Amino acid sequence: MAACSTSSCAACKFLRRKCITDCVFAPHFPQDDSARFVNVHRVFGASNVAKILNDLPPASRRDAVTSLCFEAEVQLQDPVHGCLGYFLILQHQLNKIQVHNAMIKAEIQGLNGQAGLEG
Template identity: 30%
Template sequence: MTGRTSNACAACKYQRRKCKPECQLSQYFPSHQPSVFKNVHKLFGVKNVLSILKNIQNPNQKDDAMTSIIYEANMRKMFPVRGCCHLIDAYSAEVKLLEEELRAVRSQIEFYRNQPYNQHPTPPSTSSLWFDSQAMTPPSTYLQSYQTDGLQGAGIVQNHEDVHPTPDFIDDNSNQFYI
C-alpha cells in the first residue's frame, strides 16, 4: 500500500481499501475517529448504511440520518442492552413530571386570577398542590421519589439549567452549541 492510506477515512481504513474522492462515508467517518466507524459497522453494517444514504435525496437529511446512526451506534456501545432507549424513557418521564408541574402551576395561577383584586386570598395549602380541583401529593415527596439513571426530579420548581444547560451560542453552520 502507498502512503495514500493515511488520508483514508475510518471506513476505508477499516476495510483496508483505498479511499476514493467520491467515498460516501469519508465526511462522516474521519480517519482520526476509527472507533465511531467500528460502532456503526458493528450495529448497522456498511451495506445498510450505504443503502440508507442512497435512499435519501436531501443532503441535509443525509447528515441528520448519519448523525442519528452514529449516535445510536455509540449509545449501543455504551449501553449494549437498551442503547439510547433508557435515555428516551428517562427524558419522557421527566417531560411527564414537568407537564404535571406545569398543570399545577397553571392551576395556582388560575386560582389567584379568580380572586377579587381587593381581597387577599388564602393560597392553596402548602402541603399539597391543587390540580384539577383535587389535592395532589406534594412534589417534595412525590417528585423526589422519582429517580432513573441519575436523572432525578425535585420540588415544584426545579432549576433545569443543571441538567440541561442552555447554550450561550449556537453555530448554525456546524449545528454545534457552546456552553
C-alpha cells in the first residue's frame, strides 16, 4: 500500500483527515488528482467507496476505482440517465451499424447474383 507520511492523498485532504499508512484511497487518488475523488465522493460517498474497496482483493481495486470514476463522471454529466444514457447511445450506434451492414450484405448478394446471370 502507499504510505502517506509526508502528504495526504486527495481523499484524506478533501475529507480533512490524517492519511494513514494503509489508507485505502492513497494508491488510487493521489494528492495532485483531487477532482477524481471529489466526483466519486459526490456520487457515491467516501464511506461507500471505502467499503467497496475494502471488500475487494487489492488486485481488483484499480479496476473498481476506474469504473467508479467513470460512473461518477457520467452521472454528474447526465444526472437523469447516467450510465444508462451512455449505454443507450452506444446501443443506437450499434443498431445503425448493423442495419448498414445488412444493407451492404444485401447489395453484395445482389451484385453476386447479377454476375452469375451475366456469366
